[in-house]
Amino acid sequence: MSTDQARPLRADAARNRARLLDVAAQVFADRGVSVTTEEIAKAAGVGVGTLFRHFPTKEALLEAVLLRRLETLSTEIARLLAEQDPAAAFFATFTLVIDQSAGKNEYARALAAAGIDVHQSLQEPAQVLRARLTEVLTGAQQAGAVRADLGVPELQALLVGTADMVERLSADPAGRERIFSVIFNGLRPSR
Amino acid sequence: MSTDQARPLRADAARNRARLLDVAAQVFADRGVSVTTEEIAKAAGVGVGTLFRHFPTKEALLEAVLLRRLETLSTEIARLLAEQDPAAAFFATFTLVIDQSAGKNEYARALAAAGIDVHQSLQEPAQVLRARLTEVLTGAQQAGAVRADLGVPELQALLVGTADMVERLSADPAGRERIFSVIFNGLRPSR
Amino acid sequence: MSTDQARPLRADAARNRARLLDVAAQVFADRGVSVTTEEIAKAAGVGVGTLFRHFPTKEALLEAVLLRRLETLSTEIARLLAEQDPAAAFFATFTLVIDQSAGKNEYARALAAAGIDVHQSLQEPAQVLRARLTEVLTGAQQAGAVRADLGVPELQALLVGTADMVERLSADPAGRERIFSVIFNGLRPSR
Amino acid sequence: MSTDQARPLRADAARNRARLLDVAAQVFADRGVSVTTEEIAKAAGVGVGTLFRHFPTKEALLEAVLLRRLETLSTEIARLLAEQDPAAAFFATFTLVIDQSAGKNEYARALAAAGIDVHQSLQEPAQVLRARLTEVLTGAQQAGAVRADLGVPELQALLVGTADMVERLSADPAGRERIFSVIFNGLRPSR
DNA sequence: AATGAATGAGTCTTCATTCAT
DNA sequence: GATGAATGAAGACTCATTCAT
Numbered sequence: 001m002s003t004d005q006a007r008p009l010r011a012d013a014a015r016n017r018a019r020l021l022d023v024a025a026q027v028f029a030d031r032g033v034s035v036t037t038e039e040i041a042k043a044a045g046v047g048v049g050t051l052f053r054h055f056p057t058k059e060a061l062l063e064a065v066l067l068r069r070l071e072t073l074s075t076e077i078a079r080l081l082a083e084q085d086p087a088a089a090f091f092a093t094f095t096l097v098i099d100q101s102a103g104k105n106e107y108a109r110a111l112a113a114a115g116i117d118v119h120q121s122l123q124e125p126a127q128v129l130r131a132r133l134t135e136v137l138t139g140a141q142q143a144g145a146v147r148a149d150l151g152v153p154e155l156q157a158l159l160v161g162t163a164d165m166v167e168r169l170s171a172d173p174a175g176r177e178r179i180f181s182v183i184f185n186g187l188r189p190s191r
Numbered sequence: 192m193s194t195d196q197a198r199p200l201r202a203d204a205a206r207n208r209a210r211l212l213d214v215a216a217q218v219f220a221d222r223g224v225s226v227t228t229e230e231i232a233k234a235a236g237v238g239v240g241t242l243f244r245h246f247p248t249k250e251a252l253l254e255a256v257l258l259r260r261l262e263t264l265s266t267e268i269a270r271l272l273a274e275q276d277p278a279a280a281f282f283a284t285f286t287l288v289i290d291q292s293a294g295k296n297e298y299a300r301a302l303a304a305a306g307i308d309v310h311q312s313l314q315e316p317a318q319v320l321r322a323r324l325t326e327v328l329t330g331a332q333q334a335g336a337v338r339a340d341l342g343v344p345e346l347q348a349l350l351v352g353t354a355d356m357v358e359r360l361s362a363d364p365a366g367r368e369r370i371f372s373v374i375f376n377g378l379r380p381s382r
Numbered sequence: 383m384s385t386d387q388a389r390p391l392r393a394d395a396a397r398n399r400a401r402l403l404d405v406a407a408q409v410f411a412d413r414g415v416s417v418t419t420e421e422i423a424k425a426a427g428v429g430v431g432t433l434f435r436h437f438p439t440k441e442a443l444l445e446a447v448l449l450r451r452l453e454t455l456s457t458e459i460a461r462l463l464a465e466q467d468p469a470a471a472f473f474a475t476f477t478l479v480i481d482q483s484a485g486k487n488e489y490a491r492a493l494a495a496a497g498i499d500v501h502q503s504l505q506e507p508a509q510v511l512r513a514r515l516t517e518v519l520t521g522a523q524q525a526g527a528v529r530a531d532l533g534v535p536e537l538q539a540l541l542v543g544t545a546d547m548v549e550r551l552s553a554d555p556a557g558r559e560r561i562f563s564v565i566f567n568g569l570r571p572s573r
Numbered sequence: 574m575s576t577d578q579a580r581p582l583r584a585d586a587a588r589n590r591a592r593l594l595d596v597a598a599q600v601f602a603d604r605g606v607s608v609t610t611e612e613i614a615k616a617a618g619v620g621v622g623t624l625f626r627h628f629p630t631k632e633a634l635l636e637a638v639l640l641r642r643l644e645t646l647s648t649e650i651a652r653l654l655a656e657q658d659p660a661a662a663f664f665a666t667f668t669l670v671i672d673q674s675a676g677k678n679e680y681a682r683a684l685a686a687a688g689i690d691v692h693q694s695l696q697e698p699a700q701v702l703r704a705r706l707t708e709v710l711t712g713a714q715q716a717g718a719v720r721a722d723l724g725v726p727e728l729q730a731l732l733v734g735t736a737d738m739v740e741r742l743s744a745d746p747a748g749r750e751r752i753f754s755v756i757f758n759g760l761r762p763s764r
Numbered sequence: 765a766a767t768g769a770a771t772g773a774g775t776c777t778t779c780a781t782t783c784a785t
Numbered sequence: 786g787a788t789g790a791a792t793g794a795a796g797a798c799t800c801a802t803t804c805a806t
Contacts, residue, residue, distance in 0.1 A: 010767095010768080010769070010806075011806090012769070012770090012805075012806075013768085013769055013770090016769080016770085034225075036795080036796060036797085037796075037797060037798080038795095038796080038797090046770070046771085047770060047771040047772055048771085048772070048797085048798080049769090049770060049771050049772065049798095049799085049800085050769075050770050050771075052797085052798060052799080053768095053769070053770075054769095056798090057797080057798080058796095058797065058798090147373070149369055149372075150369060150373070151366070153359075153360060153363065153366060154360065154366050154369055154370060154373075156359070157355075157356040157357075157359040157360050157366070157370060158356060158370070158373065160355065160356070160359065161352040161353060161355045161356035161359070161370075162352060164348075164351060164352045164355050165348040165349060165351070165352035166348075168344075168347070168348040168351065168352070169344060169345065169348050172344065175342070175344060175345050175348070178340055178341060178345055179345060179348060179349070179352075181340075181377075182338070182341070182345075182349065182374070182377035182378055183373070183374075183377055184377070185376065185377040185379075185381070186372075186373035186374055186375070186376040186377025186378070187373060187377070188376075190376070201786075203786080203787095204786065204787095207786090207787085227778085227779060227780080228779075228780060228781085229779075229780090229789095232789095237787075237788085238787060238788040238789050239780090239781085239788080239789065240781095240782085240783085240786090240787060240788050240789065241786080241787055241788070243780085243781065243782080244786070244787075247781095248780080248781080249779095249780065249781090392765075394765080394766095395765065395766095398765090398766085416607075418799085418800060418801080419800075419801060419802085420768095420800075420801090423768095428766075428767085429766060429767040429768050430767080430768070430801090430802085431765090431766060431767050431768065431769095431802095431803085431804085432765080432766055432767070434801085434802065434803080435765070435766075438802095439801080439802080440800095440801065440802090529755070531751055531754075532751060532755070533748070535741075535742060535745065535748060536742065536748050536751055536752060536755075538741070539737075539738040539739075539741040539742050539748070539752060540738055540752070540755065542737060542738070542741065543734040543735060543737040543738035543741070543752075544734060546730075546733060546734045546737050547730040547731055547733070547734035548730075550726075550729070550730040550733065550734070551726060551727065551730050554726065557724070557726060557727050557730070560722055560723060560727055561727060561730060561731070561734075563722075563759075564720070564723070564727075564731065564756070564759035564760060565755070565756075565759055566759070567758065567759040567761075567763070568754075568755035568756055568757070568758040568759025568760070569755060569759070570758075572758070583785075583788095583789080583790070584785090585784075585785075585790075585791090586789085586790055586791090589790080589791085609774080609775065609776085610775080610776065610777085611774095611775080611776090619791070619792085620791060620792040620793055621776090621777080621792085621793070622777095622778085622779085622790090622791060622792050622793065623790075623791050623792070625776085625777065625778080626789095626790065626791075627790095629777090630776080630777080631775095631776065631777090
């Protein structure tokens with residue numbers, strides 16, 4: 001339903017594909033999207049040929065990585081919504097997104113930027129993520145926990161921007177808390 | 192003093208250098224640091240050879256662009272400090288940095304990130320900028336306009352992150368205002 | 383005698399080998415020798431592994447295809463010789479070779495070129511084909527139906543070249559006839 | 574007019590371009606279109622970069638080679654038409670095309686095949702060549718030197734096919750003459 | 765035996781940098 | 786000093802061949 005394997009891959013092939021996805025996510029995050037396919041393959045312990053067998057182009061690999069991330073986020077946000085009251089879910093979402101983006105500075109924003117110019121294959125999962133964010137946001141606003149004038153686009157911008165801030169202060173845990181404090185404070189209704 | 196030309200350039204050479212800097216700033220901003228040197232040279236109306244005569248490597252050109260930006264920021268912040276009261280200067284600085292970064296998303300953050308891992312040649316101007324930011328920040332804090340628990344690193348992170356947020360909402364001017372509102376609100380002392 | 387199978391293949395293996403040979407002949411003909419082994423295998427409904435089990439290299443497969451073609455030609459020419467008078471057999475051979483090459487432009491000539499630089503394994507069947515061609519040619523010459531100054535090498539060149547001509551006019555059946563007419567006319571003794 | 578240099582290349586660049594064209598023509602002819610760009614560049618005594626500066630893709634290089642050949646043929650045929658009577662011009666054209674194709678077996682036919690599926694950029698020169706061939710053919714037919722039932726497509730096929738035949742007999746000069754004799758004989762009006 | 769996933773050398777092409785004009 | 790042609794290392798991608806399942 002969410003993951004779409006045309007024909008069930010052989011066990012080893014599936015393992016390689018998953019491994020490539022994991023490794024690529026990490027490597028893209030650590031060193032930027034300009035890492036060579038060769039390096040990704042080596043990091044995954046396979047030859048380039050294998051990488052290209054699973055993902056026809058480098059871009060397709062990047063998309064697959066982003067796709068998985070969007071799906072993960074959607075799922076986890078849904079869980080937060082189910083488990084907590086609206087206000088708590090909102091702030092938990094914030095924390096979740098920011099913390100998951102930590103150390104992934106390169107594409108964190110590409111990801112969260114689910115609002116803009118996403119590639120074809122990401123349209124739908126991006127749409128799903130936006131739907132989740134709409135739920136969290138309006139829930140928190142109705143609960144009076146968040147300013148009523150904000151929309152989902154602003155929320156997305158805030159998430160990505162805050163992730164960026166926190167990323168820059170990664171050396172200082174206390175700084176991270178102060179950033180959260182500023183943002184959360186600013187999000188509260190004016191009075 | 193700050194720019195270190197061994198011997199004064201011939202008039203035309205100086206003009207070429209300045210033009211390259213301007214054009215490179217624009218082109219890097221518009222299309223990312225991956226534009227080719229050939230394209231930058233063409234946009235500046237010179238041959239690649241000329242580009243490399245003035246800047247020994249592509250990276251040196253990028254640094255020169257960043258350097259100039261850091262210097263400009265420092266100068267303008269100093270002016271704001273001279274012209275306005277501390278609190279006003281603080282918020283004006285915020286607006287200034289964010290607006291100048293608009294449309295420059297690619298290296299905006301690289302720039303403002305004057306705090307971290309800046310290349311050799313940028314150490315000193317980054318230091319100068321930090322000094323200016325220290326002035327604005329402490330001034331505003333002493334005036335009671337900004338939370339006292341923030342330091343310059345947090346300010347830098349906030350500036351860059353906010354620029355990022357605004358950049359993402361570039362299509363929606365009202366969204367920009369709402370972001371500013373959230374951030375400025377969050378920056379105010381707790382009570 | 384001519385095909386050298388160490389031990390008799392299992393029924394299914396033999397079927398696969400035959401199928402690969404047929405399909406490869408078709409595919410090489412239609413799309414050139416640069417088709418990938420993967421595509422040939424797929425067209426034959428087997429995995430690449432099977433292809434390589436039967437033919438150790440791609441080149442070996444191509445050779446096997448050519449080999450079979452040489453053998454077929456030899457056999458059919460022998461039949462023509464047995465069934466018709468020398469002159470008729472000669473022109474029938476011409477038509478046969480040309481028509482069998484139709485649509486096989488890619489390797490038609492490689493095949494018919496049994497005279498030149500044929501790979502090791504094709505030496506003997508090429509020799510056999512030449513022997514057949516010698517029979518048809520000398521028979522027709524003795525019958526006074528064909529110029530006496532031509533040798534087998536010229537005949538081979540004429541066959542391949544004419545096949546090429548006809549191939550180029552494949553869209554126009556009448557053109558094909560005119561080419562045959564020119565060549566047959568030219569082959570007749572001077573007076 | 575026929576060669577289209579946008580801006581006049583520097584002397585050395587023009588020399589390299591010409592050299593690449595010459596060398597590529599030779600190398601493609603000798604070893605097929607599958608020779609690597611690296612080898613062509615090396616044979617021309619330049620780096621690959623230079624090859625790609627002059628010809629944006631390998632295919633563009635091949636096209637340029639073919640283009641030049643088509644143009645040369647057209648020019649030379651025009652000259653033959655101007656210098657000789659129709660019948661002589663016809664047979665001289667035949668000899669010219671065949672001899673120029675000698676040793677160029679790989680693309681000789683691609684060239685002469687100016688009739689079929691030629692790439693965009695070759696459309697017009699191919700059209701020009703066809704016009705020349707039309708002149709030679711109809712001239713010779715009106716002079717009663719060549720069968721009246723042949724059209725330009727057949728002539729093209731005959732040229733390419735004959736070049737092919739001669740190519741195959743390259744080791745035997747007398748064989749070449751015999752082929753010419755057969756073809757020329759066959760081309761004459763029936764009585 | 766058959767399968768198809770894995771491999772990696774080899775191919776085309778790009779682009780920062782050098783150098784002859 | 787300026788120019789842009791030349792260079793070649795490096796990168797994305799292909800495909801014959803091998804090998805685990």
